[in-house]
Amino acid sequence: MPDFETIDHDVLVIGAGGAGLRAAIAAAAENVKVGLVCKSLLGKAHTVMAEGGMAASLANVDDRDNWRVHFADTMRGGQYLNNWRMAELHAKEAPDRVRELEAWGALFDRTPDGRILQRNFGGHRYPRLAHVGDRTGLEMIRTLQDHAVYLGIDVHMECTVVTLFKDGDRVSGAFGYDRERGRFKVFRAKAIVLATGGIGRAFSITSNSWEYTGDGQSLAYHAGAVLQDMEFVQFHPTGMVWPPSVKGILVTEGVRGEGGVLTNKNGRRFMFDDIPENYRSQTADNEEEGWRYTQGDKNARRPPELLTRDHVARCIVREVREGRGSPHGGVFLDIAWIKAKLPNAAEHIKKKLPSMYHQFKQLADIDITTTPMEVGPTTHYVMGGIRVDGDSQMSTVPGLFAAGECAAGLHGANRLGGNSLSDLLVFGKRAGEYAATFARERGAVTIDKGAVDDASRFALAPLERAGNGSGDGPYQIQHKLQGIMQEGVGIVRRDAEMRKALDAVLAMEQEAERVSVPGNREYNPGWHTALDLRNLLTISEAIARAAIDRKESRGGHFRDDYPDKDPTYGTFNTTLSKAADGSMHLERIPIPPMPAELKAVIEENK
Amino acid sequence: MSTSATFRVWRGDETKGELVDYKTPVSEGMVVLDAIHQIQAEQANDLAVRWNCKAGKCGSCSAEINGKPKLMCMTRLSELPLDKPVTVEPMRSFKPIRDLVTDVSWNFRVKKEIKPFKPRTPDAPDGTWRMAQSDVDRVQEFRKCIECFLCQDVCHVLRDHKKHEEFIGPRFLVYAAALEMHPLDVEDRVADLKREHGIGYCNITKCCTKVCPESITITDNAIIPLKERVVDEFYDPLGKLVKIFSRRKKDA
Incomplete structure (x- = not known):
């Protein structure tokens, strides 16, 4: 009989990055008993890595901005596969969520008249990202963390959830272990919010840490929830490529927002060579205009370096494949060149991009104020995830909610930079509130004893196998799995390789069952x-199946x-769910028709 | 650079431990955390270590490398003499859990004892505030803190004198400074700093400033100004006279 503590x-709330913390704060505000579980120490989640900023149409820098433009930008970026209701709510509510952070102590960079400053970012028509230099994520997570610790939330740090429990159709709890002692914990809960982030560890080159093994997506899937859009993985165009040990670490898009340019080994700004039709009218056609845009000229159009991430990443791959890359298999990202334009360029760069410097x-022993960086694509973000209701963030399993990266919908086929941090706040809050309401309205739940036994057997098996000397x-x-995914289902995909x-991946499931x-x-x-x-195997299978089924190129999915x-x-x-026989079932679910009002918003912003 | 190096890693738990040598290949650009990961993957699967971002942004992989408190992810092997073993030990100010992982829970408890942020009423009718960048700059320096706790590790008040119950340490003096100097904050923490948080224990040896991976000028910019506030409030002779007289007047 397993030894465990019941709480x-x-x-x-499972996960304590931006979405999890915001959900916990929202639920605590509803006066229900809230628990927060996280795999690492509090405040270390991947949100700290977010650099550029959070998108919200505050219109502090350009008063032409409003939710309608932000909504249209998000839908265009997502190639219209987005859950339009989520895109609408996100665009409407993001400004309030940002202002709320300020009321909780966040200190954003300021405009000359003392308001929150906003910067340019790829795919956003106007300067829209509230930021703190290039460490916006740290500011956000610390603000939320320091606000949350006073609210009476029970925080279970360094605790990993292995499986979810159900009581009938409804979710009823979770089974986990604490890292420190390996003790088992059974969490009984009337509602659960998954906020576990991404899946980057399924690939060899990634900006994600050890934590991002698709836990939330996989836990939900095995509990009967539906996953969607898993084929859409975002490869951020600019990760470090040299030295080898830092390969994949993120280089913020903010570098390009501040005027950084991409060049190939011939010194050519290759992004001018391929500007997609639907962005042509918004994109600068000469270098001078692009520079003026980055310096706040409202009449200038954005430089092609600030096209959407999927497109920039593919252009970089093309340059490298065709032999025009940098010495270590990337391209050059040059911010040092702005010394030709600004008298105090070195100081300016250090001030605007301190952590990149x-x-x-x-x-890498490189001074970015004098020398170009070498960069290449890195696995960064998954647009797909748990299918949720746009308003409540509840999955198809009653009582099971999801917010942030592990949920799907807002970003469609491609996420715009800056839309992630605002996503965490807007939908973290919604998930927390609706989960609290659900918990209050429904009765108690029970956890099946047999399910606990199964979970603990699963958890102990790898250690017991080692005792037998096998595995x-x-x-x-x-x-090995990372290599398979990177090679077969990476940035450029083909049918045979994906199959x-x-x-x-399927063959590896047996290998994983022998792990010791x-x-x-x-x-x-x-x-x-x-x-x-x-978890990694489940989401890898989901990504591969969805990618094989989508016989076109769109957003983050390129074939x-x-x-x-x-x-x-x-x-x-594209959706995936667990069939009765345990196999993964793929189904194409039509996108519901968009209301006329939202259609009109898209038309007016074409 | 040589093709392999020896890492002398502390292995153990709360009750006992020892330094164990691991030889592993090294290559250009590697940091100490890479070597630890390599050892973990190939020679010691259960070697306990905390890490997350591997880019100096999360403050998880704090350790003592050749006796110096550092982030493993930001310490390049090229900075270290590899002709002799590289010693990697856990932070010594905190109780060991296992190998390189220490019990830092005390820090999380301390933070809760500091009075939270309390903003003044909004400046504008829409509920927002106006702040000049120059006023924000000063506090933004403190808010760069990644909570790696290396400053706590090196502080002799904690490390040697174990004053954990009486002194909050440099990290939380920086936290208090960020709140006290926040342009919007109206809370008063000065009395707490003296009585509850033990600011007087700091004798400004500046070791914390030296080890801060974010280069926060902890002593000069955070602790000394807070000490000055404490002095102003509690030890200013003129102020004391004024207080005595105003009290007498009230009594009369």
Whole structure:
């Protein structure tokens, strides 16, 4: 019989990045008992890595901005596969969520008249990103964390959830272990908010940390929820490429927002060579105009470096493939050139991009105020995730909510930079509120004893196998899976390679069932890695299946064998759910028709 | 750079521990955390270490490398002499949990004891405030803190004298300074700093400033100005006279 502690909450929030913290704060405000579980220490979640800013049409810098333009930009960026209701709510509510952070102590950079300053970013028509230099994510998570700790929320740090429980159709709790001692915990909860972030660890080159193993997506899927849009993975165009040990670490889009340019080995600004038709009227056609845009000239159009991330990433891949890349297999990102334009350029760069300056100086011995950086695409974000109701953020499982990166809908086929932080706030709050309401309106739940036994058997198996001296190491299995996904379902995709990758992923499920780990239950990262494998395999399978099915190129999903967008694929979302026999079932679900009012907003912003 | 190096890593728990040597290949650009990960993947699967961002932004991988408190992810092997073993130990101001992981929960408890942010009434009818960039700059320096707790690790009041119950340490003096100097904040924490938070224990040796990976000028910009506020409030002789007289007047 397993030894475990049972903990009761009305609302359990799993994940403590921006979305999880915001959800916990919102639920606590409804006077229900809230628990917050996170895999790391509080305040270390991937939100700290967000650099550029949070998009909200405050119109502090350009008074032409409003929610309608932000909505239209988000839909265009997402190639119209977005959940339009979420895009609408996001555009309307983001300004209030940003102002609320200020009321909780966040200190954003200021305009000359003392209001919140906003910067340019890819795909946003007007300067829209509230920011703090290039460490906006840290400011956001610290503000939320420092606000939350006074609200009586029970925080369970360094605790990982392995499986969810159900009581009938409804979610009823979660099973996890604490990293410190490996003790099992059963969380009984009337409602659960998943806010576990992304899936970057399924790929070899990623900006994501060890935590991002698709936990929320996989937990929800195995609990019967529906996943959607999993084929849309965002490869951020600018990750570090050299030295090898830092490959994949993010270089903020803010560098380009401040005037940084992309060049190939011939010194050519190759982004001018391929400007997509639907962005042509908004994009500068000469370098001078692009520069003026980055310096706030309202009559100038944005430089092509600030086109959407999917497009910029593909252009970089093209340059490298055709032999025009930088020495270490990337291209050059040059902010140092602005010294030709600004008298105090070096100081300006250090002030606007302090952590980029620091990062390159310390990790690559490069002074970005004098020398161009080398950059290439890195796995950054998944647009897809748990299918939720746009208003409440509830999944198809009653009582199970999702917010932030692990939820799907807002970003469609491609996310605009800056829309993630505002997503966390807007939908974190909504998920927390609706979860609290759900918990208050519904009765108590019970957890099946047998399910707890199963979960603890699953959790202990890798350690027991090591005792028998059998099985493979967890790091080797994870590494192999990352290679398969990077090669087969990466930035440029083809049918045969994806099918090969899918077969390999499916075959790995048996390997993962043989995984074995030496040591004991106390702070054993090998054991933790082993238990994350099931999640990684589930979401890898989902990504591969969805990507194979979408025979076109759109947003983050690019296929060499179907390089064009196909309008018939613009009418549905690809969804995945667990069939009765345990296999993964794919279904195309039509996108509901957009109300006339929102259609008109898109038309007026064409 | 040589092709392999030896890492002398502390392995153990609260009750006992020892330094264990691991030899592992090294290549250009590697940082200490890369070497630890390599050892973990190939030789010691259960080697406990905290890390997240691997870019100096989250403050998880704090350790003592050749005796110096540093972030493992930002310490390049090229800065270290590799002809002798590189010693990697956990932060010594905190109780060990296992290997390189320490119990930093005390820090999270301390933060809750500091009075939270309390803004003045909004400046504009729409509920927003106006602040000049120059006023924000000063506090933004403190808000760069990534909570790696290396300053707490190196502070002798905590490390050698174990005053955890009486002194909040440099990290939380920086936190208090960020609140006290926040352009919107109207709360008063000066009495707490003296009585509850033990600011007087700091004798400005500036070790915390030296180890801060975010280069926050902890002592000069945060702690000394707070000490001055405490002095102004509690030790200013003129102020004391004024207080005595105003009290007498009230009594009369």
